[in-house]
Amino acid sequence: MNSEQELWRAFQEGDEDAYTGLYRQHLRAMYRYGLSLVSVSEAFVLDCIHDVFTEIWIRRARLSVPENVRHYLLKALKTRMLHLLSRKEKAYMGFSQQEFDELWPEPSAEDLLILNEESRNRTERIGKLIDLLPHRQQEAIRLRFVENLDYGEIGEMLSVNRQSAQNLVFRALEKLRGWLQ
Structure with missing residues (x-):
């Protein structure tokens, strides 16, 4: 459970x-x-x-x-x-x-182009911000959101317990939110 x-x-x-x-x-x-x-x-x-x-x-x-x-x-x-x-x-x-x-x-072709451009810009910006995070937080974020691992699996990969893995991801997200605001 x-x-x-x-x-x-x-x-x-x-x-x-x-x-x-x-x-x-x-x-x-x-x-x-x-x-x-x-x-x-x-x-x-x-x-x-x-x-x-x-x-x-x-x-x-x-x-x-x-x-x-x-x-x-x-x-x-x-x-x-x-x-x-x-x-x-x-x-x-x-x-x-x-x-x-x-x-x-239905979005128009122009709306779709604008949305795609905005999405690409956001993705680039978030990628650059992730690069500013400490290495362990970067790795934790990638394991969680790119590789879709749960916190137990992340903890195993990083040789920490589940709670520490959650904390790494949480702190990284908090930093990213702060930078985005």
């Missing part, structure tokens, strides 16, 4: 701190994902996220422990959003194709 699943079990037993921890741990990812599905309304996405967390609190005793908590929450968010959108569509039978298409707009 990983710590996320342990947090889930504590939440299922009614631990409000664990519930808050799950919310804080997954809010940003859910928000980003929700906006990628429907970029029209941030309020709608936040309402759906809160609906998901309200629903899992109510049903916590009947839920199983998911293998991947983030995957479970993202899937629940998507289901909730699609459900509300389909209800809204049924309530407003006059929902036009144009209005529906505006929910998921």
Whole structure:
């Protein structure tokens, strides 16, 4: 069992701190994902996220422990959003194709070029900032985000314990955030 699943079990037993921890741990990812599905309304996405967390609190005793908590929450968010959108569509039978298409707009070729250029610039900038980190933090970041290793595996590669591996990645990310701001 990983710590996320342990947090889930504590939440299922009614631990409000664990519930808050799950919310804080997954809010940003859910928000980003929700906006990628429907970029029209941030309020709608936040309402759906809160609906998901309200629903899992109510049903916590009947839920199983998911293998991947983030995957479970993202899937629940998507289901909730699609459900509300389909209800809204049924309530407003006059929902036009144009209005529906505006929910998921197709970017123009120019928009795609601009996005690609911005992405390339961000990638270069982050690469340069990573090069400024101490060697061990650089290695920890690459193992975590390029090689997709978990903290236990990173610790093994760097000959440190799991917590030290987490600390290395956390400190590196904190430095990068500070430099980016």
